[in-house]
Amino acid sequence: MSCDVTDTYADLKSVLARHSCGDSVGDTEAAAALVEDYRLHWGYHVAGALRVLYWLDTH
Numbered sequence: 001m002s003c004d005v006t007d008t009y010a011d012l013k014s015v016l017a018r019h020s021c022g023d024s025v026g027d028t029e030a031a032a033a034l035v036e037d038y039r040l041h042w043g044y045h046v047a048g049a050l051r052v053l054y055w056l057d058t059h
Contacts (some may be wrong), residue, residue, distance in 0.1 A: 011034055
């Protein structure tokens with residue numbers, strides 16, 4: 001599953017803007033889910049970079 005960070009950030013801003021206007025209580029959960037997706041996406045890339053650095057250091 002691919003994740004476009006720009007779209008995720010735009011979605012998060014939209015959800016938070018609606019929540020601040022009192023549009024929907026459910027937007028809090030949606031914002032939390034988007035933040036978690038964002039964290040998992042970047043965590044995957046950081047873990048990959050660390051694996052590459054470890055490999056370079058040991059070879």
